[in-house]
Amino acid sequence: MPDTAVAAPSVRQEASRDRRDPPWSRHRLVASLLDGSCPLADLRRAAVALGMPLVGSYRVVALHASGQARRAAGRAALGTAHGHVHWHGSRPVEHAIVLLGDPDRPDLVDEHQVAALPAGVRIGVSMPVEGLAALTDARRQAVSALHLCPPQGGYVDLSAHLPAAVLDADPALADRLRTQVLGPLATAGPDHTLLLDTFAAWVDSDGSTREAARRLDCHRNTVTNRLHRLERLTGRRVDRPADLVDLTLALAAHRRTRRQHDGQPR
Missing domain, CATH: 1.10.10.2840 (PucR C-terminal helix-turn-helix domain)
Structure with a gap:
């Protein structure tokens, strides 16, 4: 369930201001969530910008693909089955913040979607984390999972590859x-x-x-x-x-x- 603090009257003015913020400002705010530079005082503002709760179960996805068509295929494979997904465009690795609709569901994509990925598309997925403040750890985990993907492409959920991640x-x-x-x-x-x-x-x-x-x-x-x-x-x-x-x-x-x-x- 969404965190009620996000929708509270005390942050309505903040939400209105965020809607007026230029795209690059929201982009920078999300980037700070992922790289760990977001001050705690800005977490509520980040939640409003994302339209996601402060408290909830999240995963971060790391996508590496060359070319617009391959990146689009990688994004499509993730889909929206788990609720809200926010893609953060960056190069060479794109990231998605996923609000889990069902935290106990083991995979974000099914095997048929993975098999249909074009060659060279690699997707790494973090373990579930709790709250926006934990997204930095989730991003690191997603990148670790990405490193474990075979060079020809594929999908790795870190939850199923922890020993290899420890070695990495x-x-x-x-x-x-x-x-x-x-x-x-x-x-x-x-x-x-x-x-x-x-x-x-x-x-x-x-x-x-x-x-x-x-x-x-x-x-x-x-x-x-x-x-x-x-x-x-x-x-x-x-x-x-x-x-x-x-x-x-x-x-x-x-x-x-x-x-x-x-x-x-x-």
Whole structure:
């Protein structure tokens, strides 16, 4: 429900003034909400300018797309299913402030809309936050999610990728983990990439050797043999929880390094 303070008689004059403000002034006010420079005293004015409550559940969306048509497609994929959406135009990344109609709804877009996105459109979404004052944190989260998108395009909700986001927040530690856990695979020579890709397919298949074999177009026994070889080289077993945590986090760090080598825009 909207915060009643926004509609109170005491802010009617403020609302009237905001309607007379030039567009660049409102643009600057919203920018200050997102970058953390908005004074607390201006939060009520920002709420009026946005037509959004001071208190409510929000997400911030970060959109990276080259060209007007791709940006329009990215905006359209978000839609308005969650109530009020305010787009803040900026380059190279645009942001949307979304007032959630249903805070428990897991996604802002459905998989069909994501599949229809043009190549190169990347969308990162923050976790839900409470109140306009938390939008700065939400913007940082949305940008972190954007960094996790594959370079060819896609949609990442940070809520489902927290371990990878933690690694992205400390690149040096992520690289140290990758080297420590996966470094021994270098002794496999040319099979180094094959073993990693097999483990990645197995992880992405929720630990199903059958599904991993289907994705890799090989026999399930081949997947099992490669996983055993990875275990011998790394000294970690995929059926031991603590070891699996190390391996999956190291895989996430490896994927982060690969994205950088692929030249993904940040």
